[in-house]
Amino acid sequence: MHAGEWWHKDLTEVDKVYLNSNDNDPAAATINGKLGDLSNCSGKAEESYVLEVEPGKTYLLRLVNAALYSEYYFKVAGHSFTVVASDANYLRPFSTDVVAVAPGETMDVLMVADAPPCRTYHMVALAIEAPEPDPQLPLYISRGLVRYKNIDVQCGSNQGAVMPEMPDHHDTTTTFHFHGNLTGAAPGHPLLPQVRGPVDEHLYIALGQGSVCRGNRTSCKRGGSSESMLVAYMNNVSFHLPDNLALLEARYRGDAPLSTVEELPSRPPRPFNYTDPAPIPVAPGGKGEAIEPTRKATTARRFRYNATVEVVFQSTAMMQSDSNPMHLHGHDFFVLAQGHGNYDAASDARSYNLLDPPVKNTVHVPRLGWAAIRFVADNPGSWFLHCHFEYHIAPGMATVLVVDNGPTPETTLPPPPTHLPNCPN
Template identity: 60%
Template structure:
């Protein structure tokens, strides 16, 4: 049966103009609940193929991917192939209630898409509620030529940084809306951080040290490509390996001009991926800790317990205690800001000439928190509107069939309704709310979209605000890549800040880290018809409404228009809760 599927998919690929040399990479993802034993407790988790992280997809650029998802969990699920552009395959994007209804329990759906024009590291994850905390894995895209714009590494090493939750994740989703309502937040977060599903050797319970550590065995002189992905729900991480230099060469499946990370520390936001070269050139008589440290905003922002995990880089002749790296402070935002600001790409991207030219649509989007129902319910928002997922059918289905939604949609505004000092520190303290904060925090809920003409050039300025917090915001757009033109501290000023735009060699990314006290400016070319989710990749921000949808119109030919949905596209089951 599997062989027949491969032949049929290959035939379809050829009929659509694919290359005879492209391979078909086929997987079956069995979604089920398993019991994990960590920290002296059994925890029930929803995982893929019994693994945490789930299986890695390893492909060569140009391959076709077929993934059969068999849902044996009690929840509706979808899988999002984070960063895969899904050229004319928007139906396979996996954004629950945006591009498809979830896959109901005891049913199956097959995702089919091509991986074209991308090389590097991406990742996949559940896109329903908080299930991505345990349903995720790496996507490794190798160049068809076998060559890289840097010395070819001897080995690929996927490193997925994540959280380990002992709480019921569905309850976590419900609790997120109350996350900021009381002063003791240490109990609300995950029990530990993890590297490749392992909690490391820093935790103990019942007086017994726990040692569940990821170990990377290396050979002196060899180069290792660390393919990092941050699957955590709510933390950016600093990552460092004691005694080793880290050279950043790619991010979000796009090459970067290689640069050595300052202090050999890399910063990776939720949703972001990094390709980092590490040469095993430290004294081989030692082992060396790799450390992932979760960051957070300093007080008066609400505080959570420190997230920290560590693995070991081990040489054949090492002995004794492993050497530890010196990490930045968990409240240090400057290291992350400069790390992301140091990224530059290559000037040969085929879309760059268009990005440098006329901009058809400009948006100024404020990112913050707010309240509804007379200050009693807390939400996150874009331009003071908290996104509400539709019910009954997905936005893409409603568009294709010309059908109405149970939940009406409205146009996303191009600017916020009020202008104010977006980074005023007096607005941060939720527990001692000023009159100004009480005036600015009221929001509303709606299902917002913005229509974008096919092949338009779009500029978006993301402005973080200090309304009730000053967290950074890793903003992710489905179906497209951003050209990251500039970032800054404070309030964006077009008259001043457009002069700082890098239109020569900007980095190209699908997730841009908007610092908590500043802004980021990006452009993208809307050359992929579909309904594409734009959202913060902090789960408590997205779940509370920091999201919207860009609806990219059809092009002038059948080959540039949204194709019909697959025959097995799931239908909504109103008996299942998807939020």
């Protein structure tokens, strides 16, 4: 089952709009592609997704957030869940009545059909958004139905649908604690001993929004001026795709073709109080105007094969204060800890869970907080690391992690296929 969004625009156009720093909002939320009866785009209540269940049976629900824009809360009235896996990795099971799932993230939950079968139960997907002074969106909510089979035979008539009590759409505490409850089910994971040992590479990555001057000018007005354009960044660099060579092909050819690629900085080049909410409002003369200048570049970070890498992601309050679902291609990683406020290595590293951390490929970096991960660079190639919000990835909250070849043919990047199209532009 997936939470998603209904767009009136072609998604290629959506991407172009984000690249040009224009507002672009979905029309509605969906569950399994259906708008649900809370929407009436055609002048009448839209069709709802219906899950039919049998009393006493246990159902595995694979919940996927396929939305471009929002993290979602998911509940089913009258039922609870046991969370058992996330991102295709088992978790230590825990019980909850609400699931939080971010874009690109998956949660596998067990649901027992143990409610009175003569009722119908709403399932609800509710979009989460940061409170003011962040820019506010319409309320995105969709609902479907859990219906017990043969209720008309057993009960004579349906007694109506029950609605679950949902968290507030500005509630970012519930998702923080939900993700904090995730622990790994396999303390014998083969990479865990290495992850517990010495770390070869440390990255501290601030995630935020800034601006660049339109028309490649070197100076311009900021604070929401039409002279500047909104971008998203990692360590004050907004990712720009190379113009004439794929990064994976450049990785295969060697160092020379990568001469135009910059190394992603290990730390933010311009430290500030990342979680001070004062820079959120975008306005001329606002507190964020002096620190919003950003630059665009193709960035990458190179690791030797089998290096142990630690990344601390720091969400910021630059021009907005959303959470950041950070996704790494080509690798799973261990989520060691999360916290509110600015990361402090001297104290926060002591909270790392090195006993049974969850294994994920998408980490929820909380609003005005941080998250720490470790992974082993054991998959040679060029791998995208990015936020899974489309309004963050399209304007540049991304980079590439380049992993060197290992010592065997199985750990060596193969050559491009002979039928690879030539794309000079």
